[in-house]
Amino acid sequence: xxxxxNWAKVTVGLITFAFINLLLFIVLSNPMGLIFDxxxxxxxxxxVEDKVVPHISNYRNVFGLTxxxxxxxxxxxxxxxxxxxxxxxx
Numbered sequence: 001x002x003x004x005x006n007w008a009k010v011t012v013g014l015i016t017f018a019f020i021n022l023l024l025f026i027v028l029s030n031p032m033g034l035i036f037d038x039x040x041x042x043x044x045x046x047x048v049e050d051k052v053v054p055h056i057s058n059y060r061n062v063f064g065l066t067x068x069x070x071x072x073x074x075x076x077x078x079x080x081x082x083x084x085x086x087x088x089x090x
Contacts, residue, residue, distance in 0.1 A: 010081060018074050025067040032063055 036056050043052035 011078075014074060014078050014081075018071065021067060021070050021074070028063075032060075036060060 036059065039052065039056055040049065043049040
């Protein structure tokens with residue numbers, strides 16, 4: 001097996017992982033938004049909205065950053081893997 005065969009397999013694997021990551025974000029965004037909106041509504045009904053809203057905002061940010069950093073890590077993994085076989089010879 002040559003290096004190009006391995007490189008092709010790794011590239012297909014990374015693309016598959018990126019697709020699954022994007023698909024999970026799309027599928028889970030709506031339910032998470034609904035849950036956070038329900039919590040906001042109930043907090044407003046109970047009069048504790050001022051205490052709950054900052055936490056919900058943090059949870060929304062963490063949810064989005066989880067997928068964003070996963071994609072960024074995938075890009076870094078791809079770039080570093082592209083240069084894995086290169087080395088300096090003196």
